[in-house]
């Protein structure tokens with residue numbers, strides 16, 4: 001048996017999903033037993049078992065960064081050496097490259113097409129791809145591949161375009177679909193004064209961050225479009241789930257033929273049964289490319305055995321945002337460990353010394369880093385500010401048009417912002 005997607009995914013029974021998934025799990029484990037890195041991780045793992053144990057090692061973002069840094073090839077099991085290298089956002093400030101084989105990348109595209117088809121929105125005819133272009137962007141390439149497979153009239157627009165120019169292109173070419181992040185869609189809906197130019201637009205497909213109901217309603221009210229996710233996906237793992245017509249914005253049918261998902265308790269790391277909320281770990285089924293085994297996505301989720309959205313019998317996963325160690329700013333993941341690492345290059349720091357404040361709406365964001373004035377001198381502040389603005393992830397966030405201001409400020413810790421529960425969180429949105 002080969003690693004192929006389940007042809008009848010939409011109509012398969014629960015048992016068919018389970019059997020297929022178990023078989024792919026077994027195949028994946030057998031292959032990884034010979035992998036230079038995973039063979040150690042899987043030492044003593046029972047051959048016939050179709051689930052991990054509580055103590056099977058977890059692949060964290062930090063661990064992944066170390067692995068790709070020390071020896072990139074150790075993660076690639078592609079004998080041809082031919083693949084596609086895209087940039088993975090994540091816990092380090094450095095560019096972290098992940099290479100997928102062409103076969104694996106093709107599967108990502110097929111799963112994206114599955115998502116478009118499951119949305120039951122009229123098939124796109126002309127698509128403007130407004131994901132961030134260049135910079136080895138996974139989302140942009142994903143969008144491009146889907147358009148290619150769907151055979152649509154394709155417009156590689158990118159995310160830097162202003163509403164007026166985008167409106168002109170949409171009007172001139174009768175574009176019916178946008179691929180973009182929720183932040184981009186919200187910003188467009190808010191800023192566009194030329195709404196008549198957008199009248200041919202029928203749908204928006206997004207990836208990169210959660211779409212809230214409130215934002216979706218606002219975008220719909222301004223642009224009169226259907227909104228669906230292009231998948232719950234990451235550059236590392238490919239599509240994990242998709243939305244049918246009836247899924248709420250935070251819920252996805254699981255691609256049981258592509259991934260094995262576990263929900264674990266954030267503290268004890270014990271695997272939780274369906275219906276419990278915890279951290280989302282994903283294992284990709286594959287026979288080449290870069291394998292991911294128990295990769296911690298940094299998302300909080302819950303698996304539901306059944307859905308009330310459609311007849312499909314795949315399980316669904318509901319997402320609740322990010323774990324405490326990270327947040328999303330304009331679809332970029334900002335990790336606590338990254339901020340601490342950069343600051344600690346100047347002065348060793350802990351969670352309590354710093355607060356990251358994200359102020360304002362999606363269209364006029366202000367990103368502020370507060371440093372405890374008891375701990376950091378003004379001279380150190382300048383050095384830290386330079387380090388941060390020089391950092392790869394920060395540079396990308398600050399350059400987004402939604403971010404109007406970025407500053408580093410000294411403030412006494414007692415004056416840091418408090419949550420509703422009167423705590424002083426590391427990340428605070430206000």
Ligand SMILES: [Zn+2]
Pocket residue numbers: 244245246247253307309310311312
């Ligand atoms: Zn459904």
